[in-house]
Amino acid sequence: MAQTLQTDTNRAVDQILDHYRSDNPGVRANLHRLLTSGRLAGTGKLVILPVDQGFEHGPARSFAVNPAGYDPTYHAQLAVEAGCNAYAAPYGFIQQVAHEYAGRIPLILKVNSHDTLHDENDPAPAQTSSVKDALRLGCAAIGFTIYPGSANWKGMYEQLRMLAEEARDHGLAVVVWSYPRGSGLSKDGETAIDVVAYAAQIAAQLGAHIIKVKLPSDHLEQDAAKKVYTSERVPIATLAERVRHVMQASFAGRRIVVFSGGGKKGEESIYDEARAIRDGGGNGSIIGRNSFQRPKADAIKFLHKIMDIYAGKAE
């Protein structure tokens, strides 16, 4: 690392860390680790492998298509081989690999989760692990999901507040999955550009070091917002413009923002999304199902291509 600190690419890392000056050296060290791990080390870009679908959607829906994925070690190994910046998962999956992988790749412990055996209009995930777990397991960060727009928003924000404070105090970074959903929103509203930008702002105000949102559509959900987007002619026509607007809503780009891939789909459309994220100034991707639901060799090739797009090595 001392070596890379001399290189040109670390200007990107330094520039980013410059926005985290209020944070203590422990948090900054872990953000540094995330930004200097894997094939994108030093570029200021990240590709993270998250595997919480076994909990969120069920094991067969997640892993039957590529049964190697039932084994928790598979994913950590895939993340290492593909050169991801980090691997994120709930307690069970992380504790299966921590003793071997904690030093090899930054681990993000997903500390709340939700299943679909009792699905709610207004989701409220359960806390399923702790900051103490993350420390014991050698993780670099905790991950926490909030659902802005849910009737249960207050409980989630307050739980995040407490965990984020505890994490920061112990030198861990905080990654917030900010997924608008609930009775306050229409189905289309969940990915509407005004709502996604708002969700990013909320995560940033709540103290997220890294924000994860879905790629936004050009739908406008809230009347009061629509009026402003129209009158001020906020550019939201292209995906790159919408990414740029989300970055703006994330404290004018002063927070790291990664975008999620969603369900499995064609490779080309994902490469296009990566290009839009890059062109809009986003920090990268968090790609689960599109990685681990492919055979390992394909997944690595696929992830490398995305990394190359971010690194400017591929169109």
Add this chain to the structure above:
Amino acid sequence: MAQTLQTDTNRAVDQILDHYRSDNPGVRANLHRLLTSGRLAGTGKLVILPVDQGFEHGPARSFAVNPAGYDPTYHAQLAVEAGCNAYAAPYGFIQQVAHEYAGRIPLILKVNSHDTLHDENDPAPAQTSSVKDALRLGCAAIGFTIYPGSANWKGMYEQLRMLAEEARDHGLAVVVWSYPRGSGLSKDGETAIDVVAYAAQIAAQLGAHIIKVKLPSDHLEQDAAKKVYTSERVPIATLAERVRHVMQASFAGRRIVVFSGGGKKGEESIYDEARAIRDGGGNGSIIGRNSFQRPKADAIKFLHKIMDIYAGKAE
């Protein structure tokens, strides 16, 4: 500061601090800081810049009209350049600027917030930061919003009680945004003079060092109150009279009360409001959107004019 302690204007500050004799030296020192910072230093008047609209209303609705405001450093800089007494914002915005601005201008950490992605008739904000955060970030005070009239009043008052005690114990001042709203009130009732005066009294009884209320209308909401206002001929016809009545309800003027500006509007009407606050004995204004939604130079000119009204340098 030792110097200003000799000047005539500090009689105003001493007179105010005289009402805070039950408080410990830490709290009194921070109130002193708030009263001796900026262009109104020593006058007993305050103009505070609050920027919580990114959380409360969404980023585009707040900042699209003046996109410089997406950047959290913009506001702290604006507050300093305009000579405000303090800058108030939620965690995310404050932690972006604390390392640079904590010594230059008193910071008020807004420790609870609310968004409009799931809006409620009976609001109950989430605690989004802590007294410990405020201390770590070098703030002079915490800010907390209560909604008297909401079905959730009990939870809010109790949360405020706990945070206020903790803040006082650590030498921080407590600023309470007391905004009547909820199923106990009509829409007009939210700014009715009887209700606003009641809201100020509640904040004072709960231990607020500084109370923030909206400018009241001459509407009377509660029947039992209306009877008294009529029989006792409480003067509430002019805005200045209503401000005076709110000060009366704030322990006969023994609490600092600032009034909020509301949505963006014409400059002249705001100057008129400032004059009424001054004439009614109020302690000043807390002006958000009308400041940061103007271009910076305009905003500074506008804020200086208001300060001059309070300082008696302008009509």
Add this chain to the structure above:
Amino acid sequence: MAQTLQTDTNRAVDQILDHYRSDNPGVRANLHRLLTSGRLAGTGKLVILPVDQGFEHGPARSFAVNPAGYDPTYHAQLAVEAGCNAYAAPYGFIQQVAHEYAGRIPLILKVNSHDTLHDENDPAPAQTSSVKDALRLGCAAIGFTIYPGSANWKGMYEQLRMLAEEARDHGLAVVVWSYPRGSGLSKDGETAIDVVAYAAQIAAQLGAHIIKVKLPSDHLEQDAAKKVYTSERVPIATLAERVRHVMQASFAGRRIVVFSGGGKKGEESIYDEARAIRDGGGNGSIIGRNSFQRPKADAIKFLHKIMDIYAGKAE
């Protein structure tokens, strides 16, 4: 005080304190202070000035008729000048006067409160200050309101239990306002003799050192109770008899019980009530609105007359 310990009147105090032998010296010292302060010192009788109406009913409804009362210092001064045994109020009012008055008159910090901006059929007050506050402000006791008959009774009793234990542990006395109200009762039932006696019993069982109830009517609310009052011919025809019955329900007079005056009314009717309290063996009155809503001189004369009735100096 050493002096008064020799006098005849202290037999009354000793007799009362004899019922508090399970309490620690700190609590007993504060009860002693309450019983040996003011014009009724040493008589075993108490007249207490409570001013929580600014919070409970709103400032204008409470103080507009005598605007001096907007100022919190007015009430403490009135209590001292009138020779009351104690002054009771919520946090805001007490902390305004504590630095000057804590040594001059026993202060009772009202630690829970309720407003009428969102009124409920089943009230549940908010905790608005703490035992720690009471200690820091030099108070002799905390005051707490319960509403037996409310659907929220359980939460209130448990909150009282915790605060009472903490208060006792720190040598503070506990005053319980026991006001039946809620969906379990009719409007008339709130002051029915069976219900008021029950409310006194509950407060005593919960550990109140001093119980405050309303003066009961001869209405009988509960069928199961009515049967007993009739078959056992419990005398409840006169107000004095009803006071005597309430004292009986308060552990056969082993608890101090004071009765509240209610809304402002004619002087003579209040004197009659005081006579009934005296004749029924009650310990005195807690008189708010009828005190501070009169001009100060009138209020003092009025309170002195009541004290004289209790002291046996006036019919």
Add this chain to the structure above:
Amino acid sequence: MAQTLQTDTNRAVDQILDHYRSDNPGVRANLHRLLTSGRLAGTGKLVILPVDQGFEHGPARSFAVNPAGYDPTYHAQLAVEAGCNAYAAPYGFIQQVAHEYAGRIPLILKVNSHDTLHDENDPAPAQTSSVKDALRLGCAAIGFTIYPGSANWKGMYEQLRMLAEEARDHGLAVVVWSYPRGSGLSKDGETAIDVVAYAAQIAAQLGAHIIKVKLPSDHLEQDAAKKVYTSERVPIATLAERVRHVMQASFAGRRIVVFSGGGKKGEESIYDEARAIRDGGGNGSIIGRNSFQRPKADAIKFLHKIMDIYAGKAE
């Protein structure tokens, strides 16, 4: 006591304490005290005087018929004079007598209570005192009521669990009033033999050292249970058989079980109940209203007769 340890009757006590071998010496010492106090000392039988009706039913309904009972000292004195094994009551009543009686008779502090001013289909008592109170007041045990069959069962069981753990850790015994009641049961079901036996089992599983249940009827409430009672021909025709079955459900008699007397009734029917409890192997009675609602002399004669039945001195 050293003396009685040599006598034949202590075989009964030793036999019982043998079932409490997992408990610490402090708990065992207090159980020993309960079993070696009063006229039934050393017999393995208990008659306990409980007076919580002032809280549970109201003062007049409880004490008007024998007004001496308004005075809390009356009951402790009655329990001592009658030679009861223990006296049980809520905080207010216990703290009135503890300084005089704590050494003379084992005291049981009833730590939760319920009133009838707001009566519920699904009762959930309030915690009204603490283990710390019980220790400070010199009690031998805490008492706690659960209502199996109430929709609020979970909260009650968890509150009991916490208090029982704290009590055990401090050497106090735990007495559980297990009274089936609530929307899960019919009125008859509250005393049905299957339900009472189930309630005894629950109390035992939750860690009760002494279980108090009502005398069961031969009604069978639950269909699934009825099937078993019929197919296995569980003998439940006589009261003695039903008592025996409840003892069976109480870990094959490895827990102390006492039965409650219910409302005031004829002496002979209570003597018959005592004979059935004795013949069924129960450990005794807990008799409130039938004791303190009689004149003292009668009550003592009445209690002695019951004790003689248990001791084998009377038919």
Add this chain to the structure above:
Amino acid sequence: MAQTLQTDTNRAVDQILDHYRSDNPGVRANLHRLLTSGRLAGTGKLVILPVDQGFEHGPARSFAVNPAGYDPTYHAQLAVEAGCNAYAAPYGFIQQVAHEYAGRIPLILKVNSHDTLHDENDPAPAQTSSVKDALRLGCAAIGFTIYPGSANWKGMYEQLRMLAEEARDHGLAVVVWSYPRGSGLSKDGETAIDVVAYAAQIAAQLGAHIIKVKLPSDHLEQDAAKKVYTSERVPIATLAERVRHVMQASFAGRRIVVFSGGGKKGEESIYDEARAIRDGGGNGSIIGRNSFQRPKADAIKFLHKIMDIYAGKAE
């Protein structure tokens, strides 16, 4: 034990413990104890005797058919004589035997329970004992039931998280009963293969060291899952295949999974189930009613036969 560490069978134990490398030596030691106790010691297979039916279904329904079972010592003795790996029960039953049996057989303290006196569509068990209890009573593990599919899932998962963390920190293993049930599921869905596999995954993600599920049917409950099982042709036709799939869902067999027997039924069908569990790679059975509802000698013979099936000594 040192001796058995040399034998061939311990390869099975070592292989299993290899999946628990993130756990501390205390937890691993207790897992080792569970795997090296009883007749199946060293085989990697377990047969556990659980007796929580007295609490869950009532005493008569559980024990009337074999009344010896009312006595808690009966079951511990049965478990020892039959050579079970462990004995699991709620607090009351465990504390009756701990002083004698804690060293003779690993004890699992069931720390939450539920009764049927107030039955719910969406169950939420009460915590009925603690990690501290388990330690004091010499247990090897705690047991906790969750009901995925219940509307109360969040509270249960969070309670489990806290208790599991506390247990692990103190070297205790965590056994999770994962029983899908509640308004999110149909009756058939409770044992549907997709749901049972999901329930196993959830328990594993929440940190269960040992998972207990019901034997799954070939029903598919969730539409989104059904699609995948069909398209990916997941083999679920035979019971052995379904067991294998559940093991797959349990981190590809990296967690110990035991299957429950359900209500009393014919011996042969249970032997068939054991063969399917063995053939599918499951770790064994947890057999309550089918054990203790038979006469002791029969039960031992019956359990030995099952153990022989697992040990490969019987077909």
